[in-house]
Amino acid sequence: MAIAYKGGNRITGLSTDTRPDVIKLVDGTIFTETDTGKEYIKYYGDWTERNQPDNSAGLSLNYADETNQHFWDFFSGKQLSSRWNTDVTGSGTATMSDSINGGLLLQTSNGTNHTTEINFDGIRQYTPQGSVVIGVFKPDVNYANTNHFSDVGLIAGTSFYAGGQCLLCEVHSGQTYIRFRYANESWADTSVAFHENRTVTKIESTDSNSTISLDGVLQSSATQTGSLPSNKLQPCASIWHGTGSSTAQLHVNYMEAYNT
Amino acid sequence: MTFGSVYEITNPLSTVAKQHFVEWFSGKELPARRWALTNNGGNNTGSTTHDGVDGGYTLEGTGSGSTQQSLLAFNDKKLFSHTGSAIIWVAKLSLPMPASLDGTNSITASQGGWGMCGTMPSYWLNGIKINVPTTATSVINFGTMNNSTETYTATDLPVIVAADYKTYKLEQKSSSAICHIDGELKSTRTSGLSTTAMQPFLYQKYPDSDVHTVFCEAWNT
Numbered sequence A: 001m002a003i004a005y006k007g008g009n010r011i012t013g014l015s016t017d018t019r020p021d022v023i024k025l026v027d028g029t030i031f032t033e034t035d036t037g038k039e040y041i042k043y044y045g046d047w048t049e050r051n052q053p054d055n056s057a058g059l060s061l062n063y064a065d066e067t068n069q070h071f072w073d074f075f076s077g078k079q080l081s082s083r084w085n086t087d088v089t090g091s092g093t094a095t096m097s098d099s100i101n102g103g104l105l106l107q108t109s110n111g112t113n114h115t116t117e118i119n120f121d122g123i124r125q126y127t128p129q130g131s132v133v134i135g136v137f138k139p140d141v142n143y144a145n146t147n148h149f150s151d152v153g154l155i156a157g158t159s160f161y162a163g164g165q166c167l168l169c170e171v172h173s174g175q176t177y178i179r180f181r182y183a184n185e186s187w188a189d190t191s192v193a194f195h196e197n198r199t200v201t202k203i204e205s206t207d208s209n210s211t212i213s214l215d216g217v218l219q220s221s222a223t224q225t226g227s228l229p230s231n232k233l234q235p236c237a238s239i240w241h242g243t244g245s246s247t248a249q250l251h252v253n254y255m256e257a258y259n260t
Numbered sequence B: 001m002t003f004g005s006v007y008e009i010t011n012p013l014s015t016v017a018k019q020h021f022v023e024w025f026s027g028k029e030l031p032a033r034r035w036a037l038t039n040n041g042g043n044n045t046g047s048t049t050h051d052g053v054d055g056g057y058t059l060e061g062t063g064s065g066s067t068q069q070s071l072l073a074f075n076d077k078k079l080f081s082h083t084g085s086a087i088i089w090v091a092k093l094s095l096p097m098p099a100s101l102d103g104t105n106s107i108t109a110s111q112g113g114w115g116m117c118g119t120m121p122s123y124w125l126n127g128i129k130i131n132v133p134t135t136a137t138s139v140i141n142f143g144t145m146n147n148s149t150e151t152y153t154a155t156d157l158p159v160i161v162a163a164d165y166k167t168y169k170l171e172q173k174s175s176s177a178i179c180h181i182d183g184e185l186k187s188t189r190t191s192g193l194s195t196t197a198m199q200p201f202l203y204q205k206y207p208d209s210d211v212h213t214v215f216c217e218a219w220n221t
Helices: B159-163
Strands: A004-006 A010-013 A030-033 A039-043 A046-049 A070-073 A085-089 A092-096 A104-108 A114-119 A131-140 A149-155 A166-172 A177-183 A186-193 A199-205 A210-214 A234-241 A249-259 B020-023 B036-039 B057-059 B069-073 B085-094 B111-117 B127-132 B139-145 B150-158 B166-172 B177-181 B184-189 B199-205 B210-220
Touching (some): A085 A092, A131 A149, A131 A234, A234 A249, B057 B069, B085 B199, B111 B166, B111 B210, B139 B159, B150 B177, B199 B210
Antiparallel strands (some): A030 A039, A177 A186, B020 B210, B085 B166, B111 B127, B166 B177
């Protein structure tokens, strides 16, 4: 197979092919070996393998020095990890789901304002204006219900139910859009219409703004430059049942938080 | 290459991650809220995190004969798909001594394996697994398991190879199952595939079989 020049400064060939002379190529050109899957990127006059695995999770992260507070949880196994505290108001459960991609299942009963949440039991290790939280979740709150909502992100209070400052991705029944709950009882709409599909959210706080992305797309309409949190934060995932005969549920597949 | 988060090591933020987990088997004890240590006959006496370099976790038992079977799994929380998932085990089987390297001394009482399966304790049903059988003249086998039976394809690796840590990647697709050992494709099977969701599992059989592991990772594809 001959070297093939593709669009977007991409080149393909075999591992046995001589990679092209870098002098004629712009920085950022990518050469893909179709027989090995290896990719090389041209920078500063040389080719560097770019998808080579690192031998360290810490070094694989985008830090010069992996020293900031950091955690992640894949929510897999027979029970919820003991790092989490479960708070139930009314009646509800937090159990591992026996289903493909089920993760942790938070569930309420159908009592009015019953909630089930997981948090770090008031251990708040994340900076209000310099942290990131990532969550993968799937709510079951049914649009037709009244005040059923799921929240995933960071809270400053002892629990979500107790209220207080927060940075949360909220899927709320009856609302047109998925929302960014950026402070106690304060929300901003994203551009993503209400749905109950599995979603990945990333919420980032800095000293100048708070932002939310959904499935990798920054929701600029929800970016906040005022009402920034000022108190330290803990991770939280919560499901709330307002009124109605059905229960409310939230599957949580992944959570990660770190100080930047 | 570096990443902005642990999430982005395996998924770009534009991709919604499916179920995934990583276990390094490091620390003072097995994470008991994640793993269920059980046995199907015999006991699991001696199973523990191992105080040794690269000791990881060792699965052991002291029951008699083939009835001794220790098991490690997720207490039937079957989060992984029988039509699209993968698992990596880094594991080894400590053979009874003196073990023969040339196959002249048959090892008659050692067996272990690792992979994913359906409901315990039937670790021989509904899954994919590596099986390291009982005799020194045997080879490492890659097996698929459906709702009624298990069938194997022999790899070209003699059983003694499994006495050292190897990286076993087993992938379950919709109509096939694939086995890589230390990055090399060893077998593709298209029959006897699982019909149910799966959980990670590790097993040992016979009292002299000690199965060690230092890493397990599984994810839905």
